[in-house]
Structures are given as structure tokens and as C-alpha cells.
Amino acid sequence: MSDRSLDDVARRLEELPREAWDRPVPPPPPWPAEAAARAPRRQRLVLRPLAALAATVLLLAAGVGAGLLLAGDEDPSRTPTGSRDRVQLRPVDGRAQGATGVVSLDPQAGGSATVELSGLRPSKSGDFYELWLLGDGGELVSLGSVRVPASGRATLENVQLPVDPERFRFLDVSREPGDGNPGHSSISVLRGPAA
Numbered sequence: 260m261s262d263r264s265l266d267d268v269a270r271r272l273e274e275l276p277r278e279a280w281d282r283p284v285p286p287p288p289p290w291p292a293e294a295a296a297r298a299p300r301r302q303r304l305v306l307r308p309l310a311a312l313a314a315t316v317l318l319l320a321a322g323v324g325a326g327l328l329l330a331g332d333e334d335p336s337r338t339p340t341g342s343r344d345r346v347q348l349r350p351v352d353g354r355a356q357g358a359t360g361v362v363s364l365d366p367q368a369g370g371s372a373t374v375e376l377s378g379l380r381p382s383k384s385g386d387f388y389e390l391w392l393l394g395d396g397g398e399l400v401s402l403g404s405v406r407v408p409a410s411g412r413a414t415l416e417n418v419q420l421p422v423d424p425e426r427f428r429f430l431d432v433s434r435e436p437g438d439g440n441p442g443h444s445s446i447s448v449l450r451g452p453a454a
Contacts, residue, residue, distance in 0.1 A: 318445040346430055348449035355448035362430050368423040374415040382406040385437025392427040399443055427453040
């Protein structure tokens with residue numbers, strides 16, 4: 260190649276615009292990615308835990324409300340026996356048909372209670388039954404739990420009463436799954452008046 264040809268090539272290269280010397284820009288992404296790149300990122304609010312909590316509270320309130328309606332103001336199942344009260348527990352909402360319970364308790368904080376249950380469905384692996392004090396405003400105090408054997412009979416003895424049971428409306432027995440949640444399952448099976 261001659262010097263003149265090289266000069267001609269050099270001149271043509273110098274005439275090229277500056278953009279010709281830069282790296283080529285890749286083409287833009289397809290439309291959805293482009294729109295996503297331009298759209299401001301919004302934080303997503305996850306409502307699943309809140310919805311689960313709200314559903315739990317609603318179910319518990321519905322169970323308490325149904326129990327209050329069923330119990331009414333009569334309490335023929337509560338009879339004093341000396342210094343202890345004896346409370347008869349009855350099935351709730353058709354659950355645990357044929358099951359019964361009797362609670363003998365001191366009507367004061369710091370006292371104790373004994374609970375005799377019969378006719379209950381035997382506990383499955385991991386689940387159990389729990390005794391509660393249940394107040395008008397949805398207040399709950401757990402008093403103890405028990406697993407029911409194949410006989411359907413179980414006894415809770417010397418259950419300590421951390422609060423005055425007369426401040427509560429019901430004694431409630433619920434069926435609880437072994438899920439690690441210490442709250443009421445909303446599956447009440449037996450109930451009777453606490454005050």
C-alpha cells in the first residue's frame with residue numbers, strides 16, 4: 260500500500276464523527292422491562308400476617324359471643340359445696356356430644372381447682388385439651404392442659420387459680436392443636452359459668 264493510500268485512509272478516519280469511535284450502545288430492553296425500569300419502585304405491604312391475626316381475633320370473638328348467647332343468665336350448673344364451688348361443664352355448639360365436665364374450685368385468687376372430664380374424643384398426636392377462664396370482654400387466662408386417653412376421661416388436679424375466677428364469666432375447655440401457639444384455638448368443647 261502506498262503512502263498516498265494510507266494518507267487517504269487517515270483523512271477519512273479523521274472525518275468520521277466522534278460517535279463512530281465510541282462503543283456501540285446496546286439496544287433498549289423490550290417494553291415491559293423498560294416500563295419497569297422507568298416506574299418507581301414501591302414497597303409491597305404484605306397483609307398475610309395481619310389478615311391471619313384479624314381472622315384469629317374474629318373467630319375467637321365469634322366463639323365467645325356464641326358461648327355468651329348459649330349460656331344466657333341462668334347458671335343452674337353452679338352449686339356451692341362448702342367453701343368450694345362446683346361447676347358443671349356442658350358441650351358447646353353441638354361439639355363433644357355426650358361429654359361432660361365438673362370443676363370444683365375455690366372462688367378466689369390463689370385458690371385451686373380440680374377438673375374431671377369424661378366423654379371427650381381422645382387426644383391425637385400432639386393435641387390436647389386446655390382449661391380457660393373466659394371474660395365478657397374476651398379476656399382469657401389459661402389454667403392448665405391435659406391429654407385425654409382412649410377412655411375419654413381425664414382429671415386435672417390442684418390447678419392453681421392466678422386470678423379471682425368470679426371476675427370471669429365462663430370456665431371453658433378447648434381442643435388445642437400441638438402447633439406451639441399458646442392462644443385459644445377457638446374450638447371450645449365444654450363450657451360452664453365461672454361466676
